Amino acid sequence: MPVIEAKGLTKIFGRKPQRGVRMLAEGTDREQLRREGLTAAVINATFDVQPGEIFVVMGLSGSGKSTLIRMINGLLEPTDGTLRIGGEDVTHLSAAGLREMRRTKVSMVFQHFALLPHRTVGENAAYALELRGVNRADRQRAGEEALALVGLKGWGGHLPSELSGGMRQRVGLARALAAGTDIMLMDEAFSALDPLIRKEMQDQLLELQSELGKTILFITHDLNEAMRLGERIAMMRDGRIVQVGSAEEILNEPANDYVSQFVADVDRTRVLTAGAVMERPVAVVGPKTGPKAAHRLMREHQTQALLVVSNDRRVRGVVYEEDIAEAVRAGVEALPLRTEGVAQVSPDDFLADLFQHAAATRAPLAVVNEAGALVGIIPRVTLLSALTPPSVDDPRGDGAEAALETTAGGAR
Numbered sequence: 001m002p003v004i005e006a007k008g009l010t011k012i013f014g015r016k017p018q019r020g021v022r023m024l025a026e027g028t029d030r031e032q033l034r035r036e037g038l039t040a041a042v043i044n045a046t047f048d049v050q051p052g053e054i055f056v057v058m059g060l061s062g063s064g065k066s067t068l069i070r071m072i073n074g075l076l077e078p079t080d081g082t083l084r085i086g087g088e089d090v091t092h093l094s095a096a097g098l099r100e101m102r103r104t105k106v107s108m109v110f111q112h113f114a115l116l117p118h119r120t121v122g123e124n125a126a127y128a129l130e131l132r133g134v135n136r137a138d139r140q141r142a143g144e145e146a147l148a149l150v151g152l153k154g155w156g157g158h159l160p161s162e163l164s165g166g167m168r169q170r171v172g173l174a175r176a177l178a179a180g181t182d183i184m185l186m187d188e189a190f191s192a193l194d195p196l197i198r199k200e201m202q203d204q205l206l207e208l209q210s211e212l213g214k215t216i217l218f219i220t221h222d223l224n225e226a227m228r229l230g231e232r233i234a235m236m237r238d239g240r241i242v243q244v245g246s247a248e249e250i251l252n253e254p255a256n257d258y259v260s261q262f263v264a265d266v267d268r269t270r271v272l273t274a275g276a277v278m279e280r281p282v283a284v285v286g287p288k289t290g291p292k293a294a295h296r297l298m299r300e301h302q303t304q305a306l307l308v309v310s311n312d313r314r315v316r317g318v319v320y321e322e323d324i325a326e327a328v329r330a331g332v333e334a335l336p337l338r339t340e341g342v343a344q345v346s347p348d349d350f351l352a353d354l355f356q357h358a359a360a361t362r363a364p365l366a367v368v369n370e371a372g373a374l375v376g377i378i379p380r381v382t383l384l385s386a387l388t389p390p391s392v393d394d395p396r397g398d399g400a401e402a403a404l405e406t407t408a409g410g411a412r
């Protein structure tokens, strides 16, 4: 079940906003509404956020991001559509219902930290619990735990004014964590920070999220930040969501000209990771495969290199077509395996860091997980084509090198 579910969510500012809903339904555009004194800030937003997901809403200034998040945290009542949080319809909750929702389900991290200046860092971190009436000792413990999570162990007794901007935002994050809600809304939370600190905070958020599994809705106007953080990204323009997809989908299959122009300047190789472009191996053969069978396989898949892995999916080496052809001619039984220069990369590596491997070898790159097991391969052509945006005819490049030999399973 989605944690946040929006259906046709619409917010119109101005007198008699329902009038605007009707006009939109009749096909009147946003500009005409504006001439009538109505601002359609969010129009027909439909999306869901899954448990444990980082969902990014991305758009330029004025595209409707803040209005959207303010509906989700109950500060604005939708003009139309429905909103469910944790399965509960919260579209038209009473003031008391909204307070309760904010106390128990949703916490918020703001761009300008919103810390209480005369309270200590520890008190700020535990503030949500104070509002909830939790006793001092429990508050203090929860506050300290949350500060430790964000790397501020021992800072609880200081005042916010004694902290740098990056540290203050960590307190903001700790406050949301101490609140213990499953959902965190982050509104341009890192936009006020210097680039280096900002990157550190992004890393920390990703790390915390993988540990704690929070559901995060993150708002930003920065495409690179969106692509770094978002498992899925909703692109907003003029109040409408124009595309929802992973960074890779948005880069490779932009929904319209607006999105493609938007992403045109992105350095794809610093956004796409090995994990995002890797392919599942297309060929699997048995343990005792001889050069002849391997040669056949290579021709079948039009590849000049095969990765060889063992039963536990550890990469053992590469065989090249030229070696195989030679082995077949000479009647050799064993595969002519080369073990040098076999590049193993992590799913998290950015493509930009992989080109040197592609230049050094003709073999597909082996993508191995932390345990050292093969999880996918990246054909060299994929890597090279990532340097240029895809053409319509050949969106992914030719996957022909995606052949793999493994000793797992029986011979085909």
Ligand SMILES: Nc1ncnc2c1ncn2[C@@H]1O[C@H](COP(=O)(O)OP(=O)(O)OP(=O)(O)O)[C@@H](O)[C@H]1O
Binding pocket: 013, 014, 039, 040, 041, 059, 060, 061, 062, 063, 064, 065, 066, 067, 068, 221
């Ligand atoms: N309370 C309000 N009353 C009237 N119009 C509003 C109100 N809040 C926002 N708007 C308008 O709604 C539109 C969307 O604004 P919103 O702040 O949601 O965009 P945004 O993408 O968050 O932009 P920014 O990053 O600049 O905050 C804008 O045209 C804005 O002027």
